Amino acid sequence: MYYPILRGKQFELIALRELSEVLDNKLFCPVIEPVRINTNPLKKTLEVLSKKGIKPFLIINPDVGNFIKKGENIAFFNDISECSEMYTPCVKVNSLSDFDNIKSYSLELEDVAVFVSGSVDKNMLSCLHKAKCVLANREKIHPGALAQLNRVILYSDSFDKKNRNADYAETSFFSTLHTEWKNYNGAIGFGDYTVLSQEYTEAGGPAYVVTIHLSYIDEDSFYSMRVRHFSSYDDESPANPGGKFKNALLNLCEFVEKNPNEFYLTSGLKEFIALKDSSFPGLGHVKKLSMKHHIETTCCYIGE
DSSP states (O other): OEEEEEEOOHHHHHHHHHHTTTSOTTTBOOEEEOOOSOOHHHHHHHHHHHHTTOOOEEESSOOSGGGSSTTOHHHHHHHHGGGGGGSEEEEEESSGGGGHHHHHTTOOGGGSEEEESSOOOGGGHHHHHHSSEEEEETTTSOHHHHHTOSSEEEEEOOOOOOSSGGGOOSEEEEESHHHHGGGSTTEEEEEEOTTSOSSOOSSOOOOSSOEEEEEEEEGGGTTEEEEEEEEOOOOSSOOOHHHHHHHHHHHHHHHHHHOTTSSOOOHHHHHHHHGGGSOOOOHHHHHHHHHHHHHHHHHHHHTO
16 A cells, blocks of 8 residues: 655645545555644644545644644544544654654554654664564664665655756656555555655745646666656746746646657656646645646556
8 A cells, every 4th residue: 555645744645635536545554744723724634535545644743843842643533533543643853862752642553653753773773573564764773774674664765856946957856665565564554745855944045946846657677666847947037937837737737748648648757737827826735736747647657
């Protein structure tokens, strides 16, 4: 199963609600890290997913966005507990001492998923063995530790994020984890941060260049996943993001028309193409469609 990792921002939550309408609930299970103290959009999303038979992992001790300052987590958890049947609680840990957080939520280790945001040392193994499952970064976990764990979801921070949109080449490598995860003993699935980075930012900088990111499976490179980047012109000014988006979108549409088999025709891609005759929807909406396309592309591949 695929476990895409998303933050609880507006457009990411909307993406999940829309994806629940088109994807098989046996193919994906979202991992949501909240970033806002206001839980209403999150509760709405949990309700929509629940109706579609999707029970996401919800990180109950987030440390990004509104939760950078300590002390907000317990109040957040108490607020969201009314939806407790709709999610699997997930605790983020960096070291052995972080497991004490579980006690403060009146939860048993056997009932929670553990999200390891760093590496795994020997002192953590006994606790990880008890957890419902463990999410571990494939690039940061030692093979010796991985060999001793069962019920592991391997994730990666795969998107090759650039400081400026102008720095993206036409294509970039993303990952092969979707083709390899079953080779690891004890692995029950895999995940990634879609076309975003694990490094959290509240908002992007000025749009000197607008770039649309579209994931695809490259058969010629042994079915690895890559990302094609469609960038606009660069006039060294952050003005006219709508015009720059339309320029990048026309580049995308022209490429898709000439290369109809490059991408899965997902609902996200269809929405991009439909925007050719519409007004600029905003960069948040553009990011949402790229995320939707990435998650759908991954699910199309593993569902074949």
